[in-house]
Amino acid sequence: MSVPSPKNHQPTYLxxxxxxxDPYGPLTDxxxxxxxxxxxxxxxxLAGAQLGGNDISPQLSWSGAPEDTVTYAVTCYDPDAPTGSGYWHWAVFNIPASVTSLAAGVGDDELIGLPEGAVALRGDCGRRGYYGAEPPAxxxxHRYIFAVHAVPTRLSIPDRSTPTILGFNLNFQASARALIWGWAEN
Known part of the structure; x- marks a missing residue:
């Protein structure tokens, strides 16, 4: 019997x-x-800017992704929402590999600041832009987990798909995952 190797996923948000x-626990390590x-x-x-009503996506930078990365996907997910399925606050994919940061506010409803070729999906609030943290009083x-996935290909996902469909595809196609998180309470 072989001994399993240690997981790369070491959650700090538990x-x-x-x-x-742990929303990433059952996924591919x-x-x-x-x-x-x-x-x-x-x-x-989370700072006030990232809360509901302000809805300013945070600045994010990443480094050290695999050399074969072609695109990135960035998501924000609340696993603590009282829904049985969590709550998607933001989902963007096909960010070119040459882009290794997103400025604060690029997740606004106009999506003007997103890199060329990037696709934003509608989150659970129905908007394509970032929807700030707003847990029920x-x-x-609640945790708000921002994930950056490195992907060795462009993803062929229709822009009318849900973040859940994106997550499913990332589970099987991403080559690496980086996480950063914050929390909010009302």
């Missing part, structure tokens, strides 16, 4: 404050790389 599961932000600190409370703190 603790007893949050009611939801992928190598990681580095993602940072000028607007959020990993594991810290009294439900406790």
């Amino acid at each position: 603790d007893d404050r949050f009611p939801g599961p 992928l190598p990681t790389f580095t993602v940072t932000s000028d607007d959020l600190t990993d594991g810290a409370r 009294g439900h406790g703190p």
Whole structure:
């Protein structure tokens, strides 16, 4: 019997404050790389700009992805939403490999700041832009996990698809995943 290798996925976002599961636990274990932000600190409370009503997507930068990366996908997901399926706040894919950062606010409803070729899907709020954190009052703190996936190909996903379809495709096609998260409570 072989001993399984240690998982690359070492979640920092698991603790007893949050009611939801580890959304990346059951997915394909992928190598990681580095993602940072000028607007959020990993594991810290989200700033007002990233909350619902303000809806300003945070600045994100990444490095160390596999050399064969052709595109990136960026998502924001709340696994603690009282839905049984979490809540998608943002989903963008086919970001060219030459792009290794997104400025704050590129996830606005006009999507003007997204790199050429990038595709934004409608999140659970029905918008293609970033929808800020807005957990139900009294439900406790929620995690908002920003994932950057490195993909060795362009994804052929219709722009009317859901973030769940994107996530399914990323599970089988991404070559690496980097995570950064914050939390909010109302």
